[in-house]
Amino acid sequence: MRHQQIPEIGTVGQERLANASVLVVGAGGLGCPALQYLASSGVGRLGIVDPDTVELSNLARQILYNESDLEKNKALCAQEKLKQLNPSIEIEAHPFALNHTNAFSLIQKYDLVIDGTDNFSTRYLISDCCLLLDKPMVYGGLFKFEGQVSVFNYQEGPSYRCLFPNPPNLGEVPNCSETGILSVAPGLIGLYQATEVLKIILGIGNPLSGKLLSIHLLTQKQVLFEFQKNPTEIERVKTNKNPLPSSIQDCVLDFEISLKDLTKEEALHWIDVRKLKETPRLKLPKLTEMPLEKWKSVELFRSDLTKKILFCQSGKRSKMALSKMKAQGIENCFCLKEGAEVLKKWSEEL
Amino acid sequence: MELKVRYFGQLTELVGKQEEEIQLQSNRVSDLKETLFQNYPILKKHSFQIAQNNQIIGEQTKLETTTVDLFPPFSGG
Numbered sequence: 001m002r003h004q005q006i007p008e009i010g011t012v013g014q015e016r017l018a019n020a021s022v023l024v025v026g027a028g029g030l031g032c033p034a035l036q037y038l039a040s041s042g043v044g045r046l047g048i049v050d051p052d053t054v055e056l057s058n059l060a061r062q063i064l065y066n067e068s069d070l071e072k073n074k075a076l077c078a079q080e081k082l083k084q085l086n087p088s089i090e091i092e093a094h095p096f097a098l099n100h101t102n103a104f105s106l107i108q109k110y111d112l113v114i115d116g117t118d119n120f121s122t123r124y125l126i127s128d129c130c131l132l133l134d135k136p137m138v139y140g141g142l143f144k145f146e147g148q149v150s151v152f153n154y155q156e157g158p159s160y161r162c163l164f165p166n167p168p169n170l171g172e173v174p175n176c177s178e179t180g181i182l183s184v185a186p187g188l189i190g191l192y193q194a195t196e197v198l199k200i201i202l203g204i205g206n207p208l209s210g211k212l213l214s215i216h217l218l219t220q221k222q223v224l225f226e227f228q229k230n231p232t233e234i235e236r237v238k239t240n241k242n243p244l245p246s247s248i249q250d251c252v253l254d255f256e257i258s259l260k261d262l263t264k265e266e267a268l269h270w271i272d273v274r275k276l277k278e279t280p281r282l283k284l285p286k287l288t289e290m291p292l293e294k295w296k297s298v299e300l301f302r303s304d305l306t307k308k309i310l311f312c313q314s315g316k317r318s319k320m321a322l323s324k325m326k327a328q329g330i331e332n333c334f335c336l337k338e339g340a341e342v343l344k345k346w347s348e349e350l
Numbered sequence: 351m352e353l354k355v356r357y358f359g360q361l362t363e364l365v366g367k368q369e370e371e372i373q374l375q376s377n378r379v380s381d382l383k384e385t386l387f388q389n390y391p392i393l394k395k396h397s398f399q400i401a402q403n404n405q406i407i408g409e410q411t412k413l414e415t416t417t418v419d420l421f422p423p424f425s426g427g
Contacts, residue, residue, distance in 0.1 A: 148424045174425065226404060226406065
C-alpha cells in the first residue's frame, strides 16, 4: 500500500490502522465516502449504524449504492459493498437506529465515532456518550453548499456542547432532505471526516480539536474558527452520568407508534394536543385534552406509569408535544403516527 | 462603531444577505445582538455563535475587530 511509503505512516502506521476500530453512525451522504476510504485505507474494524433503506433520491450523493439496492437497509448494503472493496477487514452492520438504550454499549466497542447523522437528537446522543466514554467524535455538518468539520472529545478537548450547548428547537435547523444539498458537499465533508479519523489513529498532524472548519463551496472560502472548552457543559453531562434528556428531545422516530401496534387490552392514556374546537372530538376510556399552545407543565404525567399516547390532527403537533415530554424526562410516552380521524375510526371498531 | 457582519449557513437566508455593515453604539457583544435582533427578530429563535479574528467569543468579550462572523449549527446527513 502506498501509505507505507510515507515516512510519517510507514508499516507502524499501517499496523495502527489495522488495529483500529471506527463506528460510523449514518451511512448516508457523509458516511458513504468516509466508509469507503476508511475501508480502503485498511482500518481494521468498521461499524455501520443505519436504520434507513436506500431511496432513489439518495443515489446522487450516497455513492456506495446503486439502483439495484433500492429498499435495502443501508447498514447491510454498505457492509456488502465494503467487503468487496476490502475483504481483509471486519465490517459490522447495525441495521437499527442509535438510541439511548443501545448507544452506550455500541460506542464502547469502538475507538472513535464518525457522526454522519441527519438529526440533532442522535448527534447529541453520540456527543454525550463519547464524552462519558472518553472517545473522539468526528463531526460533519452540511447546509446546501456549505460544510462544517470538527473533532470533539479529543484528548479531553472541547465537546459538541461547548459549541452548541443544547439542540435547536424542532424545525429550527432544516436537514438536507428539507433544504436540498449539492451532491459533492457531503462527499467532501465526509472525506474531511475520514481524514481526521486517519490523523487521530496515526497520531499525525493536528486534529481539528477546539477548531471548527467552515467550508463554502461556491466561494471556496474556508474559515477555521477556534473555540474553548466550556467546563460547565462538560460537567453537566459528566455529573448526569448518562446522555442528557435533551439528547432525545427530537428523537421521535423511536417513539412514534402506529395504531396497528396497539391492542384493545392495553391500558392507554390518550392525550389530545389539538385545539378544543378542532373536530372530530374523540371519546376514549382515558383521555386528557391538552391543547399544545396552552402547555405550561407536564408534571401531572410524571407519576402516571400508563403508556401515554399523544395525538393531533396530522401527527406533527404530537411530535412537538412528545419532544416536550421527553425533554422533561416523562417516561413511557409515544406519539401517534395517525391523526385524529383515523384514531376515531379505530376506536369505534373496538 | 462600524462593523462588518458575515453570515454563514441558514443565517444568510434568515437575514437575506451574505454580509453587511452595521452601526453599533458600543463594542459590547450584547449591543451587537440587540441590534441584530432589532433588525431581524427571527434571529431570536435561532442559535448561533459569534467569532472575531476566527475566535468564538462570549457575551463578555469586547469587540475589537471590524469584522465578525455569525454561524449556526448545521444539520448533517
